[in-house]
Amino acid sequence: MPLIVNGLPAIHWAAAGAGIAGVTLLLLYLGNRRLGISTSFEDVCSLVLAQPYFRRDSVRSGRGWRLPFLAGLAIGGFISAALSGGWHPTWALGMFDDVIGFGPAGKLAWMFAGGLLIGFGTRLAGGCTSGHGIFGLSNLELPSLVTTLSFMAGGIVTTQLIYRVIF
């Protein structure tokens, strides 16, 4: 199955998994940091929100590494597109276009709603696919196993409902 970005072939899962493990281990060995992306959303919020939640040390002390890491993710995506096929803005959304077929306004609303659930849900759970799913499971942490099973269940039920029942 080609990727949406420029129709590129996907690299083998074993190579991708090894690369992700490498980044996770380098973060720990070189920076003493535990991989986790969803906390970065709090870091960004803490730049403009002043509630006690965003003034905690655990949020503020991480900005120095999480914000550059977050910027790096976007740059990595840009380089990936630019190197093969070229970078160009797109609304293409794969099977969503084929089956659901919302236009740009519908996609923005759909994505904003999904984003709300991602932002609120990951912070309620204390982490996401990276912090719980990769780092937490690797470190044999029970809360990470519980959370990973929960978000996999939520995703499986939702996608099955959307593509096998509703549309």
Added chain:
Amino acid sequence: MTFLYLLLGIVFGFILSRSGAADYNYIQAMFLFESIQLYGILGTAVILTAAGMWLIKRGGRTAAGTPIAIELKPLHRGNVAGGLLFGVGWSMAGMCPGPILVNIGEGKIYALAALAGALVGAGAFGALYDRVQGLFGLPPLSVGTGEG
């Protein structure tokens, strides 16, 4: 060190972009049990990270000689409730938090709306912390639900 974190982010973002982990179709194929790609990625990453982490913890120190300190995440009802909510959002957007940024970098315009939603969602959670704390048995504010 800022440059190191930026560089690691770029490598991570490139891998997510080229592996399907930031691709709407691959996310749906995972949840439809039609592709092993993302299960293979997560499984490989966890096994290799666990092995490497065991070695790093056995050494006990970072490359610079600082003692390794891993803050553990607390267990609470938010793990299940938040996980379920996040799972619904992951399915809808076809992106988890990291890939939102990757998709923006790739030029997918709609990913900007997912980022806006995620920031509003995280901001709302922080602002409402004392209201949802009892409901989900969350730790005191100073501990939080778990920082990545």
